[in-house]
Amino acid sequence: NAGVTQTPKFQVLKTGQSMTLQCAQDMNHEYMSWYRQDPGMGLRLIHYSVGAGITDQGEVPNGYNVSRSTTEDFPLRLLSAAPSQTSVYFCASSQGAGQPQHFGDGTRLSIL
Amino acid sequence: AQSVTQPDIHITVSEGASLELRCNYSYGATPYLFWYVQSPGQGLQLLLKYFSGDTLVQGIKGFEAEFKRSQSSFNLRKPSVHWSDAAEYFCAVGTGNQFYFGTGTSLTVIP
Numbered sequence: 001n002a003g004v005t006q007t008p009k010f011q012v013l014k015t016g017q018s019m020t021l022q023c024a025q026d027m028n029h030e031y032m033s034w035y036r037q038d039p040g041m042g043l044r045l046i047h048y049s050v051g052a053g054i055t056d057q058g059e060v061p062n063g064y065n066v067s068r069s070t071t072e073d074f075p076l077r078l079l080s081a082a083p084s085q086t087s088v089y090f091c092a093s094s095q096g097a098g099q100p101q102h103f104g105d106g107t108r109l110s111i112l
Numbered sequence: 113a114q115s116v117t118q119p120d121i122h123i124t125v126s127e128g129a130s131l132e133l134r135c136n137y138s139y140g141a142t143p144y145l146f147w148y149v150q151s152p153g154q155g156l157q158l159l160l161k162y163f164s165g166d167t168l169v170q171g172i173k174g175f176e177a178e179f180k181r182s183q184s185s186f187n188l189r190k191p192s193v194h195w196s197d198a199a200e201y202f203c204a205v206g207t208g209n210q211f212y213f214g215t216g217t218s219l220t221v222i223p
Contacts, residue, residue: 004155033211040121042202042213043156050209058210090155098144098206103155 006104013081021076023091031094032074036087081111118214133188135203144206145186
């Protein structure tokens, strides 16, 4: 069972570069979300989606874009990387909003 | 605004001792409540959840949590801690379409 798969696991970028963090789930979950985890701050919601074609902003959406063209995939795009975006990013999915979320193993991103 | 507070940043217990991790939330209605555990370099694993009904819920790995509406709390407990329980623990609240996590409690277990 693959569950939630995130790629890449590690990435180093230069300031101003763009990149896409990939997230795929094979559980046919409608709800998917992206979080960033920073020391002493827990996990903060960046964007979420309640189904294909529907996305919305979370607590810290600035500097990030998302789209949901299929149920399985929910990529997160950094348009112009900034050092403040250095973090560990987690993707999660669940059967619905408010249901227990299944997490990927995370992407560790460093912006120089 | 919704919020989740975990007042203990770090807790150290001896193996075999009991454990209680505190969690308080701020929300107008009864939310969905969760506890997750994170081992170093790993994602988060669900320990237990509360949606409604019995306020004492059992989870995996011998953990339990009690929902107290009057105190807006959802504290996690374990009667006897094992060395493998050393990890970071997160309380979370699910409201509408969004989840809010506490800042986490890091647990160290002394042999």
